[in-house]
Amino acid sequence: MLRAVFSLRVSRLATTLLAGVLLAPLSVSAALPIPADNTPAxxxxxxxxxxxxxxxxxxxxxxxxxxxxxxxxxxxxxxxxxxxxxxxxxxxxxxxxxxxxxxxxxxxxxxxxxxxxxxxxxxxxxxxxxxxxxxxxxxxxxxxxxIAIDGVAVILHPGNPLRELTTEQLAKVFAGQISNWEELGGSGGPIHLYARDEQSGTYETFKELVLLKYGKTLSRNATRFESSEQLSDRVSQDRFGIGFIGLPYVRHAKAVAVADGEAKPMLPTASLIATEDYPLSRxxxxxxxxxxxxxxxxxxxxxxxxxxxxxxxxxNGFVAQTVQAIKVQATPQMPRDYQALTREAQRLSVNFRFAQGSAKLDNKAQLDLKRVVDYLKRNDKLNQSVTLVGFGDAKTDPERATLLSKLRAMAVRRELLKNDVILRDVRGFGEEMPVAGNDVDEGRIKNRRVEVWVN
Structure with a gap:
């Protein structure tokens, strides 16, 4: 009975996952109206x-x-x-x-x-x-x-020897619960906190992905800034300083790698931000x-x-949504089939993700479909050159996680088929290779992704 119910649910999910729509091509309008009364256009x-x-x-x-x-x-x-x-x-x-x-x-x-x-x-x-x-x-x-992808970079003074921090460590640092660099394995001294102001989307992102995830609030001792440039420059001049900032504003400071949950530490590099794998990408x-x-x-x-x-x-220092092919180096932590894929194909700089609480591709993914199709056409990759690889968040039943991850890849396959893309393969790796923790919605959404590989 349970198997029958599960099969029915999977069938319904498959039907929902395989729904989606591509947007019409964008074009910039000509001859826009000119205001006649000295008001802003x-x-x-x-x-x-x-x-x-x-x-x-x-x-x-x-x-x-x-x-x-x-x-x-x-x-x-x-x-x-x-x-x-x-x-x-x-x-x-x-x-x-x-x-x-x-x-x-x-x-x-x-x-x-x-x-x-x-x-x-x-x-x-x-x-x-x-x-x-x-x-x-x-x-x-x-x-x-x-319009762009950015990464919230965690920045230190260039002379600080620390190279990586976990999101849990960051939450405790910015809540004031860790107040000395020795507690993090760094050189001794008090930690000075620098943060964007309350109205800032950078602060909202950091609060959502780091502080609230661990039930923390920002320490009252943090110095707040409306200006991204001023915050970054202050950290780069303070050997005890730590702050968070948008990628283009790292300037003279030092960015550290960030790890979330079981995922490996990641630096805010352009390729990891483009695919939104970096845990503090936005x-x-x-x-x-x-x-x-x-x-x-x-x-x-x-x-x-x-x-x-x-x-x-x-x-301007942000990560564009232009599709490019990236060579990925295999590591021992990767599943064997995935390692083989890295040796024979290249990964495109885009991940397809799904709307929160929905099996539909999100707004960005709908535009990314067109970008991927355009890339495949330009590079003569429409016929059996593409492999889709689905991933998901952890489930009680690993087989179910694998099945759902493949269904997500099939949802993308359906949209590509509408544009005359004949795929080479569709695979599902389930809960393997998480890019974020699975204990909050934001992490689970990041892990539910579909990668595109081309031979």
Whole structure:
């Protein structure tokens, strides 16, 4: 009886997993409207991680793509705010405003009609989505746009000898429960804590992935910063300092490898962040209310997702979503079949993941399907060159974990088949090779992934 019930559940799950949809190709609109009353063409508020450099750079790229001239960025009277302006061939001035005071401020600005786009270095919260429901579903594929991948790097003074830390150690350090470097195996001395401010998406990500996971709160002794650059520079000048920061802002500090659960320690390298295997990797978002139909907002999102936009992402130190093939070195910890795969194929720099609490591919994965298909077409890999490898979180029954991981790979296979990709193989490795702990939802979601390998 139990076997029959399990078979029925698996059958239903397979049907759900094999559902999905590809988005239509993106294109940047031409001839955008020019405001006639000296008002901004677009208002962006939110994440300092995005707004400090990347956001203005993408705006500059869009303005040039539109054929506008004399593009320039100027600081506003308020810190962490800029105005990007350009002129039309007729001499009319177009300008866009960017305010970077933290991810939470972006959603508050949308609600108050003070912004057209919210820039965020974390996913929208349930209450924020409810507050903005009148403007449409902010979690829909149209509203929620992943424009780059970043890693929250844990940074130390360059002279600190420590090379790796676990997420549990980090939680205790930033909660103030570990207060001396000797307790971590380092040189003696008090630990000085540096953290982003309360409005920061970087702080929200660290809090979610590290502090709350172990039931901790940030120590009151931590020095808080709104500016990413200032935090990083402070750590690099303090031999007892430790902080966390977005990848482009490591600057003169030293990043350490981070281990979560049973996963091996990982440095915030571009390849591990691109696949989101690094335990503190995160997505950078632009959110635009789908019911408002602001043409400049739509154009900026489309430009950010384009090859030109992704090139700007890379130029600004973040990890672009451009698909590349990566050679992976086999290690003894890998399953034998996986080791064989590393010797005969290369892994693409993208993992397919699924929406929380759902068997559907998430918003990023739907766009990644198109990126992968484009890569396969360009490199003549459409016919029996692709192997999909599914992984999952730990289950009481390892065989069930293996089956579910293969069903996830089959969900991706179905979408690739719609685009004339004939696969070489589909495999499931179950709970093998975790990239995060399985004790919280965020870790389980990271472990439920599908890798793409090409011969």
């Amino acid at each position: 677009l208002r962006i508020q939110g994440s300092n991680t995005i707004g400090a450099q990347l956001g203005p750079a993408l705006v500059e790229g869009l303005l040039r793509k539109q054929g506008l001239q004399s593009v320039q960025t100027e600081s506003a009277a308020t810190p962490n705010e800029v105005r990007i302006s350009a002129t039309t061939a007729e001499g009319k001035v177009v300008f866009i405003e960017v305010a970077a005071h933290g991810s939470g401020t972006g959603f508050a600005a949308l609600k108050a009609n003070l912004a057209d786009i919210a820039a965020s270095s974390r996913p929208i919260k349930n209450q924020e989505a409810l507050d903005l429901a009148a403007s449409g579903d902010l979690r829909s594929h149209k509203a929620e746009q992943v 997505r950078l978002y632009l959110y635009l209310p789908p019911n408002l139909h602001q043409r400049w907002a739509n154009a900026l999102v489309q430009f950010a997702q384009s090859p030109d936009g992704q090139a700007i992402v890379a130029q």
